Amino acid sequence: MGKWPKPAEGSWTEHYPELGIGPVSFRDSTSPEFYELEREAVFKRAWLNVGRVEEVPRVGSYFTKQIDAAKSSVIVVKGKDDKIRAFYNICRHRGNKLVWNDFPNEDVKGTCRQFTCKYHAWRYDLEGSLKFVQQPAEFFDLDTSAYGLAPVHCDTWNGFIFINFDPEPRWSLREFLGPMITALDDYPFDKMTERYDFIAHNNSNWKIFADAFQEYYHVPSLHSQQVPSAVRQPNATFECGHFRIDGPHRLVSTAGTRRWLLDPEYMYPVERATRSGLVGPWRTPETHFSAGLNPGGIEPWGITNFQIFPNLEILIYHGWYLLYRYWPTSHNTHKFEAYNAFHPARTVRERIEHEVASVVLKEFALQDAGMLGGTQAALEYDVVDDFPLNDQEILVRHLHKVAVDWVEEYKNERSPVGV
Amino acid sequence: MIVTESRLPSAFAEFEPYAEKWCLETETQRWDARLTTPMPEIRDFYDAFTPRFEEAIDYCDKFPLDDLPEDVLNLLHLIYSMIMLSMAVEIFGTQKPADSADAELHRVNAPVP
Numbered sequence: 001m002g003k004w005p006k007p008a009e010g011s012w013t014e015h016y017p018e019l020g021i022g023p024v025s026f027r028d029s030t031s032p033e034f035y036e037l038e039r040e041a042v043f044k045r046a047w048l049n050v051g052r053v054e055e056v057p058r059v060g061s062y063f064t065k066q067i068d069a070a071k072s073s074v075i076v077v078k079g080k081d082d083k084i085r086a087f088y089n090i091c092r093h094r095g096n097k098l099v100w101n102d103f104p105n106e107d108v109k110g111t112c113r114q115f116t117c118k119y120h121a122w123r124y125d126l127e128g129s130l131k132f133v134q135q136p137a138e139f140f141d142l143d144t145s146a147y148g149l150a151p152v153h154c155d156t157w158n159g160f161i162f163i164n165f166d167p168e169p170r171w172s173l174r175e176f177l178g179p180m181i182t183a184l185d186d187y188p189f190d191k192m193t194e195r196y197d198f199i200a201h202n203n204s205n206w207k208i209f210a211d212a213f214q215e216y217y218h219v220p221s222l223h224s225q226q227v228p229s230a231v232r233q234p235n236a237t238f239e240c241g242h243f244r245i246d247g248p249h250r251l252v253s254t255a256g257t258r259r260w261l262l263d264p265e266y267m268y269p270v271e272r273a274t275r276s277g278l279v280g281p282w283r284t285p286e287t288h289f290s291a292g293l294n295p296g297g298i299e300p301w302g303i304t305n306f307q308i309f310p311n312l313e314i315l316i317y318h319g320w321y322l323l324y325r326y327w328p329t330s331h332n333t334h335k336f337e338a339y340n341a342f343h344p345a346r347t348v349r350e351r352i353e354h355e356v357a358s359v360v361l362k363e364f365a366l367q368d369a370g371m372l373g374g375t376q377a378a379l380e381y382d383v384v385d386d387f388p389l390n391d392q393e394i395l396v397r398h399l400h401k402v403a404v405d406w407v408e409e410y411k412n413e414r415s416p417v418g419v
Numbered sequence: 420m421i422v423t424e425s426r427l428p429s430a431f432a433e434f435e436p437y438a439e440k441w442c443l444e445t446e447t448q449r450w451d452a453r454l455t456t457p458m459p460e461i462r463d464f465y466d467a468f469t470p471r472f473e474e475a476i477d478y479c480d481k482f483p484l485d486d487l488p489e490d491v492l493n494l495l496h497l498i499y500s501m502i503m504l505s506m507a508v509e510i511f512g513t514q515k516p517a518d519s520a521d522a523e524l525h526r527v528n529a530p531v532p
Contacts, residue, residue: 200524274502347480349476351530352502358446365524369520370520370521
């Protein structure tokens with residue numbers, strides 16, 4: 001008998017019968033062919049989070065985002081009307097990448113009044129209109145109004161900027177996010193603007209790394225060091241309090257005794273000295289509540305981890321959050337972006353608390369990332385392809401199923417049955 | 420006569436011998452120093468700083484975060500190194516996190532100080 005009650009069906013997985021309970025295939029993470037389909041079926045159809053509104057604070061603030069999965073770069077910019085827009089990062093004249101510095105594959109950010117192409121000095125305003133052409137009389141009936149920047153659909157939810165490469169997105173952003181995610185409408189992400197940003201280039205399919213953060217079954221073994229050795233239990237287990245699936249998205253909540261309420265031997269000395277650690281600052285300015293934060297009513301609530309399809313994870317703790325994005329760069333590599341976000345520190349002590357949480361995060365994220373090369377290499381043997389997943393791994397099962405379903409739907413649309 | 424410039428507040432003068440190596444401004448510098456310093460040397464600094472770790476935090480905390488005098492800023496950087504090295508000493512017993520294999524994770528942006 002587990003610690004947390006399971007749904008009436010007897011397991012979380014059976015509560016969602018479309019998931020099945022059989023072994024799963026990970027060919028979706030090793031096949032170059034599947035990846036080519038996934039680019040079209042997933043990354044050119046889903047809404048993708050590329051940043052936060054705080055990253056474009058003023059009129060003319062912009063950043064570029066290279067998205068290999070879509071074979072594109074986009075410019076995200078705040079216009080004179082304060083609206084945030086996205087454009088393909090290409091000059092309409094001769095196809096030069098419009099905004100970049102010395103290295104075309106490196107993203108840039110800044111503030112400007114207009115975008116000027118380095119090649120022939122065509123200029124575009126912040127709303128994407130073509131405003132200046134050198135020697136216009138040399139052209140042949142050039143209609144400048146027809147040569148504005150090519151737009152990419154762009155919308156924001158609760159301060160998160162999303163883009164969609166589909167010429168006609170199948171859903172509005174809110175429809176896509178659905179009720180489970182938009183239940184966080186009132187969660188004050190805008191208060192947590194002090195960020196520690198990380199980047200890694202990992203040798204695995206993007207889903208394999210996402211998997212590491214959507215199950216906690218691995219925590220007692222891979223991350224045994226999360227508790228000091230003196231109090232470590234050799235047969236420690238981990239059970240999550242609540243799982244939920246809504247469309248392509250999923251969440252998991254875990255309980256958490258506030259670490260500092262435990263006996264001192266359950267903490268590392270650095271945690272006691274700094275009053276911060278693995279689960280963040282002990283005293284946060286406040287714990288925020290939102291109807292969507294703890295849908296399973298877990299008490300004492302520890303964290304809720306929102307996995308927003310395809311490649312975004314927002315992990316909310318008491319008064320701070322963590323965000324991960326997994327950007328595929330090939331069928332077996334990806335670029336990983338992560339940040340911790342806190343209330344801006346008011347004192348040196350608060351800043352130290354944030355530093356500790358950010359240092360500890362890296363230690364344990366490196367353990368997760370350390371598994372990737374080995375997992376990817378072994379999956380690519382392609383000799384075993386029926387992997388048994390347990391009930392604690394329901395979200396792993398769901399991510400791979402959704403990715404395969406979206407690819408199947410895409411294939412079916414392109415070659416209808418009977419043709 | 421050799422004049423040694425003091426980096427730290429006088430109340431923490433005993434840590435001057437560690438200041439040149441461990442008063443490091445960025446996480447990248449602290450991470451690199453941790454991975455390239457032998458464990459005995461790491462433990463030496465850790466053991467020396469441990470008794471006054473909390474006191475050093477309280478000392479820095481008396482100053483406004485956005486206007487730290489240079490010696491206090493150096494002490495804060497020493498505290499940051501202590502945090503970094505605590506991971507090696509307290510959690511893993513080695514410079515590198517256990518099982519991290521060839522993984523890398525680069526901190527590319529953080530608040531200052």
